Amino acid sequence: MYLFEVWNQLGFSDVYSDVVTSVGRHALEKKRKNLVESLFACYLEGWREVCFSSERLPSLVQRWEPPPLGMFKLNFDGASFGNPGPAGVGGLCRNGEGVVQWAFFGPIGVCDASEAEVKAVFYSIKKISDDCLDKVIIEGDSLNVIRWLKGGVAPPWRFLPFIDEIHEIISGSSAVLKHVRRVANEKADLLAKRGVNSDSLQWFDYLPPISHVLFC
Template sequence: MDQVNPRLCVKWEAPEPGWFKVKFDGASTGNPGQSGIGCILRNSDGIYIKEISKKIGVATNNEVEFRAALRGLQLRMELGVQRIHLERDSLNVVNAVHYNNTPSWRLNQWLQPILVLLATFNEFRISHIYREGNGEANKLSKMAIVNGDPPLAL
């Protein structure tokens, strides 16, 4: 019997009613290299609320992941969201938030503001998704490197 690769079955799942989901990603042309971030905020009906594609200059691949998470959370401040589910295809940020630590001070300088913002939410979740389920945010992060800061699509 053929086995189905679970990565081929990855799809976006809506958060519970009253919750919002932020998918985020970072891309870097080197380590360090020119970098960009992408964030997408959707409501529980799957409707796009806002997306961001932003060039951030030179950063390491790990730094850009944390910066993308921070920018995704800042959307909450702008839009007044109280319940958020963060979804990411890299375990670095997910584990850092769960365990409140990073392997280096350079990453910790980005983790601390993330933790401060998370403390302002009524509720939050952060979880891992396979890379195949985070393609939209990945595309936005790569577009930022190539095109600079494209207009936001709403």
């Protein structure tokens, strides 16, 4: 799309007109040559900005990694089969050796995916004890939710009660918020999907079976 716009701006329509009305082939070939050189220069400049910009987008974690020893990592996720549709939440907390400290899943009625994500992190953070807040890394695969929690983007008004309470819980702590790819959030994703069809919110001090979760 970018090159097409440049092509038009640099006189594509004029070149086309020249093809029909030109009385001199030499003038047309010269204009074509200048046009191609200009397009190529714009192409290189665009790639130069992408490759050497000081404001590159941060690379996302490709797989789950344990936190440093002495710390905990909380992964959360929400699922909605229909968006809006039957929805569930899930999450788990692991230590620096990757051992599950607790996990949960459960249904939350009918809602969209964003609401499911917000409620998932809400339940997860409320579970963390005060003495662990300075030792926890919170990861989710919803970029919007992480941005809302960090305060860089205003959340929709309907989520404000949840976001405000989360801010009250983690304010003054050293809790770290991170956006990750779904592959690095896989277990939380499966727990949330299992939660959709469960009867109630359930908590465990181990990772419950999730390999048989049905994807809808």
